[in-house]
Amino acid sequence: MTDATTNTDTGNRSGIEIRNLYKIFGARPKDYVEKVQAGMGKEELNDKHKHVLGLQDINLTLPPGKISVIMGLSGSGKSTLIRHINGLIMPTAGEILYNGRDVVKMNEEELREFRRHETAMVFQKFALLPHRTVLENTCYGLDIQGVDRKESEPIAKKWIARVGLAGYEDNYPNQLSGGMQQRVGLARALANDADILLMDEAFSALDPLIRMDMQKVLLDLQAELKKTIVFITHDLDEALRLGDKIAILRDGALNQVGTGQEIVLRPANEYIAEFVREVNRGRVIRAETIALPLPEGELPKMKVKASSVLEKIARRMADAEVRTATVVDAANKPIGMVDMTTILTAMVTPASVEEGDDEVEEDSAA
């Protein structure tokens, strides 16, 4: 994710506001929610009362027109959380506000209408209808809305072409590869023309190369469509690549919320720091973050955008064989400078978290 934060027209659209959300699994969850709110721990709830704390005290704003990534390992509650947004799972306590309405308080009919028109979902294992062709699968959301096939088929065909599957309209899902099936899943979700797009580990089941491919497809589409996307993943690289905003979930609680850069540069705790050390920092940190004050006198000739990531800048500078560059903002006004040493220092993982590994490397080299 590089330049998506610059110019989005999201003026009066509503994001999704998750407030004080608790989810307890078990026979009588309501009885324990107050105790949990008062500070009862996950272990006590589990050992003494045989209830599982799924999510605790989630407060999260998912901005409109942006990709918000919820990251966590398996069992962190991320899939539970995304299912609260369209009411597939109802919370034990808390609110989910969208356009001034609380999803939790909707009755069955309202919830169905909300799902039909405001949300669409993409699933980890695709969840396509095996007895329908690609075209019919893509029409599914519109079929449910009661749209006539005469109207829905052109829309579906447009989206099938847009995700790169033109010509496959009459194939059945299991005649397609995993990557192609997920393209159908994406086309099915997009054909719904809903503002909210929920993606539950949508690319996790795909091979690495195909996953990168799909990430690019998603970013390209998003640059044009500006949907409110909630993306679930267990892969930090994917989170950093896609997320305008990243929320890290662990054991059902939010550990850190911020931009990719914030998380990489200032991990909130040991757990996140552990994740972050394997990350390619050059793809996350932006020029403005490490820019030095403007020098007295003449500015370096090469100009780089404040929002560019270090990897790109380093490559350009190396190609041009220069050691310094001027950082300019969106209006092309100089705001600072960078030099090769600063860039390299920022790109490598700080020594403090790296020490252990270094010793091992030296030993094995010797």
Added chain:
Amino acid sequence: MASSCWGLPELLCEFPSLPNSTLRHMRMGIDDGFRGIVRAYSDQIDAATRPLQWFLNTLEHAFVDTPWFIIFALILVVVWFASRNPKIVLGSSMGLAFIGIFGLWEDTMTTLAMVTVATLIAIILGLPIGILMARSDRMQKILTPVLDVMQTMPSFVYLIPVVVIFGIGKVPGVIAVVIYAIPPMIRLTNLGIRLVDKEVIEAADAFGANPRQKLWGVQLPLSLPTIMAGVNQTIMMALAMVVVASMVGVGGLGKNVLQAINNQFFTIGFLNGFALVAIAIIFDRASQAFGKRLQKHSEAGHD
């Protein structure tokens, strides 16, 4: 018995049962009460079974009175459209020819009419019951033991109440066949719907499908192979029960078999038995091939 009791007291030796007189009163009470109820409502029962009687007679006449070559061709056409498999059609024509050559055509038609009606009723009743059972765990808990009883109770036993209520003839015969043949239809409909991929159901929910859209758009189409297996089993069980039902006055191949048993006519017994087998195989292969053809989307799998 009592002699091999190692000198134990009476109570421990023989299982303490209710006194014979009590049991006798109980039996008579239940039987008389049952008969009384049936007698009191005999008009209503007659009226209720009249459409069934009419349906059965019409179909039987249609099968028996139509010239044999038309029925012969009709069956082959149906088999062809169900299976699209020339081998199955050829096999069916051989089976039917065997039946005709040995002079069993008319009896076979009677049996065919009977089985057709019984199967149709079993599907019409079994499908919605199976759907209900799939939708509610409580319904499943109630129905499972009922189905267990229906399947394990010796089929001769429930001929008794059927005869008490409906008398002797085709209608009670069909009812007995339906009771015997309906459990697999119900069970496999239930199973098929419950086995539909949870993720696909969740996807339908996420797109805002209502229960009706989920049932017709996702659950039934995806459970169709299992449901077809249920239809297949129902047909097979109906064919098996037709012989037993001949004891209450159902004509056709079953009656011949029953007579052969009574008179120890070895050849007649086997010829009629093989005729039933021939029909069973035709139905089985055709319905299975049809079930497979419904799954054309699962052919040519990618992985």
